[in-house]
Amino acid sequence: MVKGFFLGNELMALAAYHAGVKSAYAYPGTPSSEILSSFMHFAPERYSQWSLNEKIALELAAGEAVSGSYTLCAMKMVGLNVAADPLFSVAYTGVEGAMVLVSADDPGPYSSQTEQDSRMYAVSAKMPVFDPCNPVDAYRLTLKAYEISARYQLPVMVRPVMRVCHSRQNFSTDTEPAPAIKGSFIKDTSRWAATPKFRRMLHEKLNRTLEILAAENAPKMPEKKHDMAVIASGYAYAMAHDVIESLELPFDIIKVDMPFPLDKQFVIEAEMVYDKIVVLEETFPVIERNFTIKTDGRLTGLIPSEGELTADIIENCLKKTAGIPIDEKTDSGFGSPAPLKPRLCAGCGHRPAFYAMKLAAPDGIYPGDIGCYTLGINLNAVDTCICMGASITFAESMKRSNPDKPVICTIGDSTFFHTGVSGLTNAVLNKAPIVVAVLDNETTAMTGFQPVPHMSGLISIEEACKGAGVKNIVTVDPYNLLKSVNALREALEYAHENNAPAVVIFRKECVTKTRYKNKKTAVILDNCIDCTICYDWFECPAISRSRPKHMAEIDESACVGCMVCLQVCPNKAIGVRK
Amino acid sequence: MIKGVICGKGGQGVITLNAMIGTLASGLGLSAISAETHGMAMRGGSVATYIKIGEGQSASVALGDGDFIISLTRDEALRNLPYLRRGGVLILDTEDKTAIEGDFRIISLDATGTANEKFGNKILAGQILLGAFLGCFRGLDVDKALEILKNAPKINIDAVKYGVENAQTV
Incomplete structure (x- = not known):
């Protein structure tokens, strides 16, 4: 018996478990992230994996489904762009077991670069797609997607929007989970390794199947009450x-x-x-x-x-x-305050890394990437934000168009392994004199602290950089501002002298994940001249301006005691409260 | 049906409060559906959840249609006020209600301060606000709600009861 007030993401994971899914694969991304963690929660005995990126996740899910097993694959819609290549191909070959791909969309957008519609991918890849309306419906349609996938031997998409993923609804069921359905691979080169000639035949077969499937699952016409x-x-x-x-x-x-x-x-x-x-x-x-x-x-x-x-x-x-008149809804007549913008947390290691970049290369160009550290935009230390991994490739090409400017790009640890490594290899091969700052907080913070590859102990960021051909790799603690600035300056010098990328790894574990709180906090001293640097340029959310005092002011409940502001203050007007 | 908005800034416990109310409504045998914002919006930004108790396929509340707003800050209350209907109730976690007035009821109580001083933990502010919410609506059976919560730590229940009492006396 399952009973509770569940997220849409939780109920899609539950449906996959109930349908007999053997293995689940995903890369985190809002609003899809809780799907895999919920699957892990409901089915700890079954296989689940945070893959390096969405293309890998989809290929792994397909490989098992081609072998006759039941699989789940989850991602957000921009992740589907990364996974588009296998998506189109697997739609033709189909699967032997069952495979459901959940691609979560973000109309608004709230936490994404685009408002794209995953269903357009379903249409162009010719993959059936279900569109649930709320969490309970998402449970029902995910189960149905598995039924259709197994019956027609096709991968099937479920496309929830953010309001379905992140809605909660009460739900209960007595359904017992089906045992994990596991198959074994049966060789058939005309299907699984189809050459173009066979591909045309697979396409033809797919078109016929889709027509039958459409007719068998047509929407129900209601009893007519209105015109x-x-x-x-x-x-x-x-x-x-x-x-x-x-x-x-x-x-x-x-x-x-x-x-x-x-x-x-x-x-x-x-x-x-x-x-x-x-x-x-x-x-x-x-x-x-x-x-x-x-x-x-x-x-x-x-x-x-x-x-x-x-x-x-x-x-x-x-x-x-x-033709009904629309009544103008006026708001209650109050001036509405501007919405609060998201900011890097107090004590976040990314903040001093960004600040060090501004000191080391004030006239620099700073290509950025996707994650918490996109918020470096608040410190004017993120100039571009395109898609996962594009910081390094943008750094290479922007340096080519702007040879006189120092270029320092920022990429998070999870994003680095997602699509950063191939861009870095390209920068080495093409002699790009850039600095790549890897902001390593040892977790995937923005989406809810999913694990990162280098915490497994099997690989390190340093080794990956070395493997990509980088010769100059330095690791620093961003809480030490002077060392951070010097590391960046030396890296820039190396890059320009050797026509090669240099990597600076800023390593500081996420303060929000570890709930870091120093017993001591920073405090503003009487010699503060309100130069604005600590709250405006360093942008610490624990510091604000006290209007009556014409001084900065530290909210001691918000300050975690990283003490970087002491190093930022040009007047030595911040001290330590014990 | 009861519908409304719960708002505050990221990290204050808006989503937790929303889940508590929804879970309790489920326990009372009422259907409940709510919508949250996660991700980028959570790093100290404005956060709002929408909730419908009683019926509904969607959680979205139309402007001027909300029966209540629970806000953990004064500014977020102002921002979300257009959702409140005439005669609705605004539950505010601050005694500062400067510039907030209109054709609705305001219950302003310093839940965070009280939780800290009276119950020794500001985290219990959510329980106080939950209590205030329960105390506002005749459609919600307070005794039954407390019965459902009976296995929670006593201090949590006391915080809920404090909220219920303060909702009624204001």
């Missing part, structure tokens, strides 16, 4: 359901569980039965593109093409379509 219908999938369906019910709007509502492949007969029938159809889905018009007449949605401009859908947007769009 207008909302056709919706995912969280947009859940919101539309609540809005239509509470305001009694004149729409029938049709839920689409599987946006692709969508049954053609269903589309024709819906267009015949209703005078008007509004399609609600996030974030691209995947379902909507199947309709040709009587339909309103993103393609007609009714629904905004960017940002997260909200209950208010849906309410207004439906009222507009129904």
Whole structure:
């Protein structure tokens, strides 16, 4: 008996466990991260792995599923970009056991670079995709995805949006988990090692299967009560359901569980039965593109093409379509304070590393990467942020276009192993005179402290750099500001003299993970002249300006006692409170 | 149905409070659905969760439709006030309600300070706010809720009871 108030991510993991999944693979990324950790929680006896990146995770899940086993693979949507190569290929070969890929989207976006829709990948790779509307629905549709994957021998995608992953809902079930389903590989070169000739045949077979699958799983037409219908999938369906019910709007509502492949007969029938159809889905018009007449949605401009859908947007769009006047909702007349921006934690080792970069190369270019340390943007020490691993490649190429500027890029430890190593190897081969600062906090902090490769004791960042061909590798403790600045200066000198990348590893374990708290805290002394450096340039969240005193002020409950601000203060106006 | 917003800044315990309320609602036999923000938003940034108790397929609350807001800071209360309906209730973890007024009820209590002074641990502020929330709504059976919590440490239950009493006396 399982009973509780569960996250969508937890219920998808539970469904995978109940379906008989033998092995689960993932790379962390908001909003998908809790899927694998929940699988580990529900099924500690089964195999699970935090893979180095999403491409590896997907290939591992596929390799076992090709061998007849049941597997789960989880990632966020930008991770699916990394995994796109195996995705398209495995869609053709199919699987022998069952494989479900959960790709979590982030409309908004809240914690991502893009608002891309994983269902577009499903369409172009020709992979069936389910779009759950809330956590309980995510449990049901994940189970269904395994059933379909096994029955049609295809990998199947489940695409939850952030509001499904990170919604909680009460749920209970008496279902017992199916035993782990394990197969063994049966050789078939025409399928598993298909040459282009066989690939065409696999494609043809896939197309036929998709048509049958679409017809067998067509959305159910409701009993007709209104002349207008909302056709919706995912969280947009859940919101539309609540809005239509509470305001009694004149729409029938049709839920689409599987946006692709969508049954053609269903589309024709819906267009015949209703005078008007509004399609609600996030974030691209995947379902909507199947309709040709009587339909309103993103393609007609009714629904905004960017940002997260909200209950208010849906309410207004439906009222507009129904010709019901929209009442202007004014806020309560208060000035709304600006939202607080996320910041590096007090005592974070990344902060002094960024500060040292600004001191070592004030005119430098600082390509950044994806993780907590993207927040180095608050210290003006992150100039670019493109995608996982792009800090090192950007450093190489930006140096080529800006030869007179020192270039120091920053990359976290988990990101370094994700896609950093290949970029670093390329920089060595192509003689890039750059400094790569590896910000090593010994965990994947932003997504909830998942493990990192070098803490296994099997490999170190230093060894990986050496293996990539880097000759100059220095490791420093960022809490020592002077040593950090000197290490960077020497690394820049080495890079410029030798036409080769140099690596500086800033190693300090994550203070939030370890809940680091020194018994002593820093304190502002009377000789503070409010030069603003400690709270503005060093940007420590424990320090702010005290207006009445015209001095800086330290919040002792927030200060963890890293004492770096003592080294930052030019006037020796910060001391230690014992 | 009861619906509302719980807000504060990252690290204050917004998500924990949300989970406590949802779990308790489940225990009371009511359906509950809530939505949270994680990740980048959690490093000291503004955090808000939305929750519906009683019915609903989605957790999203429309502007002007929330029955309550629980806010751990005054600024986040101001930011989320547009979600509160007329006659709703704002539960505020601070006695400073400067510039907050309108056609709604305010329960302002220094839960963090009280938790620290009276119960010796500021972490118990969440229990006090949970109590204040329970005390506000007739639809929620306080005695049954306390019965569900009976296996929790006594100090936690005392903190919840303190919250319930203060919700009623204000």
